[in-house]
Amino acid sequence: MKFGIMVNEGPYTHQASDSAYNFVAAALEKGHEIYRIFFYHDGVNNGTRLTTPPQDDRNIVNRWSALAEKHEIDLVICVAAAQRRGIADADESKRNGKDADNIAPGFRISGLGQLLEASIQADRMVVFGD
């Protein structure tokens, strides 16, 4: 079955990101397809490569990046939500006159249309949030 996932909260503060990750990992193991994971609201904060969690804790961002690479999952960060919260790739950084970017490997920034498309294309849409 084809799943679309929406993640509405950032890493560590709310469990939403962990729940989404564990759900996605289980779905993949069962042979399902993840059509797209869309990061919205504070969820965009899952996609910064500048996190350095404590050694004995899980690395939420790296975990998403690794999953995306291994299973070729489309991790999409909403551009409007990202601009409000300071998540930028090289293009966005340049366009907005910033001197740095912070996007993590495996994530891409795109528009809200990607969420709608996932909702239409997927067999099941599952939302994780606060």
Next chain:
Amino acid sequence: MKFGIMVNEGPYTHQASDSAYNFVAAALEKGHEIYRIFFYHDGVNNGTRLTTPPQDDRNIVNRWSALAEKHEIDLVICVAAAQRRGIADADESKRNGKDADNIAPGFRISGLGQLLEASIQADRMVVFGD
């Protein structure tokens, strides 16, 4: 009177940061002293210079930076909370092997002791959060 302020949520998603700003601005106008503003939990996300809010919206990060400069306010971001969430200054970035930093002008990164010190030194501690 001397105020200590704790801000526990990031910009835009929760109103906590706006409420804290409006409170602080009013306190300064009345001649009170702001001993320190301590950003904890997702509050650390107030201190990224990579935000680009819509033109017709307030710029929460710049607003803090401007207030700090004008009134010499100590804006402290908790280091442990910042590491989890990907807020880094040049030193932190280097120490953690990162290739970029994102801290905004007027903010500094320091330890939780700064929160305790503010609680002890201030006449009133006011907490804004979710």
Next chain:
Amino acid sequence: MEEAGETKKIMYVNRKAPYGTIYALEALEVVLIGAAFEQDVYMMFLDDGVFQLKKEQDTKALGVKNFSPTYRALEMYDVEKIYVEKESMEVRGLTADDLIIPVEVKSNEEVTKMMTEMDVLLNF
């Protein structure tokens, strides 16, 4: 399993008050973008979500943007199926007259039934 090109029934479920958090505003942004996809769209306001439609919002003193007039523009985007739960209004001391746009008022029972008829539920 959807055929390509098929139209889905999508319900935006709004349960949060405006301004205290950004969910109401960012949900509205989804609805506006979503209009271009020509799906069968339903907006449902439940619980504190009904406060999103309260008349007379004035954000000057707060220093944030008043996005409530945008609800009036939904019609131009062909978003016309807008529902508010009766019980949610009653609990909060509101009636349909308090709302910035005309809506269809549904009982909790009707809301339940409508939800079961959707293809996708997006929660804010």
Next chain:
Amino acid sequence: MEEAGETKKIMYVNRKAPYGTIYALEALEVVLIGAAFEQDVYMMFLDDGVFQLKKEQDTKALGVKNFSPTYRALEMYDVEKIYVEKESMEVRGLTADDLIIPVEVKSNEEVTKMMTEMDVLLNF
């Protein structure tokens, strides 16, 4: 107005459940660091905060760190004034026997009184 060097009564007010959000863990980090400041420290667990002290937490399947053993270490940090509200436990079907450390159980009325006696309240 405090004199330099004076000791303040500081209460950490914990009202949130563990793991669903990070507040419980990050509050604990404040308490541990705060111990070095040699203030008169009170930890109060109210509402869902009482779940922070539930015995038998096992986070293996969740893949996050189990920080509940740290509450047992509080004594070594001279954090010994630890209180749990009776009514909060009752509502949730808990008793003091369910908790990972010995605590003083206080009624809502006693909690109210204690709060008024503090100099600073830090809320998590």
Next chain:
Amino acid sequence: MLHTVNKSPFDRNSLERCMRTCDKGSAILLIEDGVYGGIKGSVIEDKVKGAMKDVKIYALEADLDSRGIKGRVIDGIQLVDYNGFVDLTVEYDKVQSWL
């Protein structure tokens, strides 16, 4: 002491918790979504009126304005602006934020 409540009483327990745990002579300030607790005609109105026998209740004007409910506030709740919020934190010896 001054208590602040920033959550809607229809979604969260914080206003009821606050009203149960504030001593006579203290004050409650409703801010952010907490101002919905001050709305007339709601299911919580009677509890709020009951609490007002023992404590003063204030509500932040900017938060009432933005939510379109300034004209609907329960009689006896006093409106304050941010200056008034600051004054309350000075008048009372400490602040408890019911987050």
Next chain:
Amino acid sequence: MLHTVNKSPFDRNSLERCMRTCDKGSAILLIEDGVYGGIKGSVIEDKVKGAMKDVKIYALEADLDSRGIKGRVIDGIQLVDYNGFVDLTVEYDKVQSWL
């Protein structure tokens, strides 16, 4: 349809709202802090038992474990792991997350 509830019923309204708005034949899955809704001996136990006459209630094992309440779950609530969570989303035609 499948309903998920991720909030403590002692803090938020989402479990009660969900139980009021789920049709016969649907299922509720308690996740994250939502699993506290499945605890025995709480003030909400009777309401949960009442809902179980019409809908199946599940709880996510990892969330019960981490909170130390797996041994305290109301009889009749079925435990599932993340695989079971995925299976439920397949079995039911759509998911409503009561955020």
